[in-house]
Amino acid sequence: MLSSKLISILKTFSARELNAFEKLVGSSFFNVNEDVSALFFELKRLFPEFDEKQTEKKSIYKKVFPGKRYNEQTLRYVMTDLTRLLEEFLVQKQFSENETLRKHLLMQSLNQRDLDKYFLQHMNDAYEVQKKSPYRDALFYERQAMLEEDSYSWTSRKDNHAIDSSLQSLVDNIDIHYLTKKLKYSCEIINRMNVLKVQYNISFLDNTLEFLKQNSFSHVPAIMVYFQVLLTLRESENEVHYRKLKTLLEEHIDKFPNAELRDIYGFIQNYCIRQINLGNNNYLRELFENYKILLEKEIIIEDGSLAQFDFKNIVTISLRLDEFKWTEKFIEKYSSMLSADFRKNAINYNLARLHYSKKQYRDALRLLLAVEFTDVYYHLDSKSLLLRIYYDLEDWEPLLSLFNTFKIYLKRNKLISEYQRTTYTNLVKFVRKLTRIKMGSKLPLEKVKQEIEQVKQIADLTWLQSKAEELK
Numbered sequence: 001m002l003s004s005k006l007i008s009i010l011k012t013f014s015a016r017e018l019n020a021f022e023k024l025v026g027s028s029f030f031n032v033n034e035d036v037s038a039l040f041f042e043l044k045r046l047f048p049e050f051d052e053k054q055t056e057k058k059s060i061y062k063k064v065f066p067g068k069r070y071n072e073q074t075l076r077y078v079m080t081d082l083t084r085l086l087e088e089f090l091v092q093k094q095f096s097e098n099e100t101l102r103k104h105l106l107m108q109s110l111n112q113r114d115l116d117k118y119f120l121q122h123m124n125d126a127y128e129v130q131k132k133s134p135y136r137d138a139l140f141y142e143r144q145a146m147l148e149e150d151s152y153s154w155t156s157r158k159d160n161h162a163i164d165s166s167l168q169s170l171v172d173n174i175d176i177h178y179l180t181k182k183l184k185y186s187c188e189i190i191n192r193m194n195v196l197k198v199q200y201n202i203s204f205l206d207n208t209l210e211f212l213k214q215n216s217f218s219h220v221p222a223i224m225v226y227f228q229v230l231l232t233l234r235e236s237e238n239e240v241h242y243r244k245l246k247t248l249l250e251e252h253i254d255k256f257p258n259a260e261l262r263d264i265y266g267f268i269q270n271y272c273i274r275q276i277n278l279g280n281n282n283y284l285r286e287l288f289e290n291y292k293i294l295l296e297k298e299i300i301i302e303d304g305s306l307a308q309f310d311f312k313n314i315v316t317i318s319l320r321l322d323e324f325k326w327t328e329k330f331i332e333k334y335s336s337m338l339s340a341d342f343r344k345n346a347i348n349y350n351l352a353r354l355h356y357s358k359k360q361y362r363d364a365l366r367l368l369l370a371v372e373f374t375d376v377y378y379h380l381d382s383k384s385l386l387l388r389i390y391y392d393l394e395d396w397e398p399l400l401s402l403f404n405t406f407k408i409y410l411k412r413n414k415l416i417s418e419y420q421r422t423t424y425t426n427l428v429k430f431v432r433k434l435t436r437i438k439m440g441s442k443l444p445l446e447k448v449k450q451e452i453e454q455v456k457q458i459a460d461l462t463w464l465q466s467k468a469e470e471l472k
Contacts, residue, residue, distance in 0.1 A: 005083055006043075006079055006082060006083045006086070007043075007050050007055060009083070009086045009087075009090075010043060010047065010050065010086070011048065011050060013047070013048075015047075015048075017093075018044060018047055020089070020093075021040075021085075021086070021089045022040070022044065024085065024088070024089050024092070025037055025040045025082075025085060030085060030088060031081075031085055033078070033081055035064060035065070035078045036078055036081045036082050036085065038063075038064045039060070039064050039078050039079065039082050040082055040085075042060060042063045042064055043055075043060075043082075057072065057075060058070055060075070061075050064078065099129055100126060100129060100130065100143040100146065100147070101143075101146075103122055103125065103126040103129070103147075104126070104143075104146050104147065104150060106122055107119055107122050107123060107126070107150045107154075108150065108153075110122065111150070111153060111154050111157065116154075116158075119154060123147070123150065123151060123154075126147050126150075127147065130143060130144055130147065134254060134255070135255055135256060135257055136220065136221050136222060136252075136255040136256075137180070137222050137255070137256050137257065137260055138177055138180040138181050138184060138222060141173050141176040141177040141180060141220075141222075142177045144169075144173040144177075145170060145173035145174045145177055148166050148167075148169045148170035148173055149170055151166035151169075151170075152166045152167050152170050176217075176220055176222075176223065179208065179212070179217070179220075179223050180220070180222040180223055180226065182204075182205075182208055183208070183223065183226035183227055183229075183230055184222075184226050186202050186205055186208075186230060187226055187229045187230050187233060187267060188263075189202055190202075190230070190233045190234065191233060191267060191270060194233065194270075194274075195270075209227075209230070212227050221248070221251075221252035221255045221256075222255070222256070224248055224252075225245070225248050225249060225252065225256075225264060226264075228241060228244055228245040228248055229245060229264065229267045229268075231245075232245055232267070232268075232271050233267070233271075236271065236274060236275075242268075242271055245268065246268070249264065249265075249268075253297065258298070258299050258302075261297075261299045262294075262299055262300060265290060265293075265294055265299065268290055269287060269290060269291075272284075272286045272287040272290065273287070284317065284320055284321055285321060287317050288317045288318060288321055288323070291313070291314050291317060294310075295314075295330075295334070301337065304337060305337055305338070305339065306334050306337040306338060308338055308339065308342045308346050311334060311335075311338060311346055311350070312346070312349075312350065312381075314330060315327055315330070315331065315350045315353060315354070316353075318330065319353060319354065319357045322357070324354065324357065324358055327354050328354060331347065331350055331351060331354070335347050342375070344372070345371050345372055345374070345375065345378050348367045348368070348370045348371045349367075349368070349371050349378060349381065349382060349385075351367050352364045352365075352367035352368040352371070352382075352385060353385060355367065356385060356388065356389060359392075361389050361392055361393050362393075364385070364389055365386075365389050365393075368382055368385060368386055368389070376413065376415045376416060379409070380416070380420065380424055380459075383402070383406050383409070383424075384424065384427060384459055384460055386402060387399070387402060387406065387427070387428070387431055388460065388463060390402060391431060391434070391435065391467070394438075396435070396439065399435060400435075403428055403431075403432050406424070406428050407425065407428055410424055410425050410428070419457075422457055423457055423458060423459045424459050426455055426457060426458040426459070427458050427459040427460055427464065430448065430451070430452055430455075430458060430464055431464065431467075433448050434448065434464075434467055434468060434471065437471055438471065445468065445471055445472065448468065449465075449468050452464060452465060452468060
């Protein structure tokens, strides 16, 4: 088969991108090698499947070099040249989408050529583009600093010391860009240290925080928001930080692109989850309300699609709050936004959970049996839910059978992580013990409850604890 890099890049192309790349291949400015063009048109014919047999090297060589004896080195050279053109196309595509960068490079050239009139025209245009930007994130201030540097370079060349405002603005925007980036990635580092128990060194962080406490940046939403995120991470016991962060974000939500808002709300959601894990169940409602904002503002909807794990998490939280009508409407409205590959399973599984939460166990069972076990996560979650249904229905025979099949699946499936294996194995173990007690065994309940509290690493722990309490 041809170079994996060459084919891998082409497989990511849309039909429109392939047609645009064809124009680049045909441009003598970028390509004068007819063999490269011939290779491209042969691969275009095989787009988008790129069947392995059809992309076999000797087969491709015959098409690109008809009548010539096979020479792998010659083919390799042509493939390398086409790959370089592909990479150039990707660069050009990114470049064409960054108007400020294009202006910056053009102004550098105009300044070097002493074309002052045209330099100033483009400088004014670039400032207008910046003014029209809806966002005030780190990227905005990076671009602003870049323009101020162009302005300063021009005034320095003209030796016009009377005009020095660009220098002050340049330094200010460099500071803002640095502080925004520093805070943003410091938040990510501290978040990772909290979750993964790894260590990082964050230089000057305490100095930075002290500086921010003494200097107001109320005119820079990005600094204010990330500063507040940092405080919630470092002083998580102080709920005032969380409340202030929520208020700030509500005021400035339109100043950030969706990709960045997803990250910021990720910090907020993690804070809520930590509070829930500490026993503060009021944050379940907070988590739910935050997800509603993410949906209403379409922050977690990308190109009309909703990730299946977001879909599942939202259903989980809404059901824990007994928001049954809201959950039903959510599934009905947003299921069409799921990937077609997962949609059927997601609908059946999450509707089954809805029915289970409403104690409609038979309906839940019917839907659950329609879930196809093509994904390890759906398999684990479905088996876990099935376990709960059989237990609540007191269907002992299928439950006892499920104990064995579930245990074998957990033991044999190599795609299951050790953490998951332990978590679900413990669930099976303790549901089996509760079942024995419920069926009349003399197994001491208090001892089982103590074991559950000691182990903790158990799937559906809250449900398990509630069932143990019921047996009292």
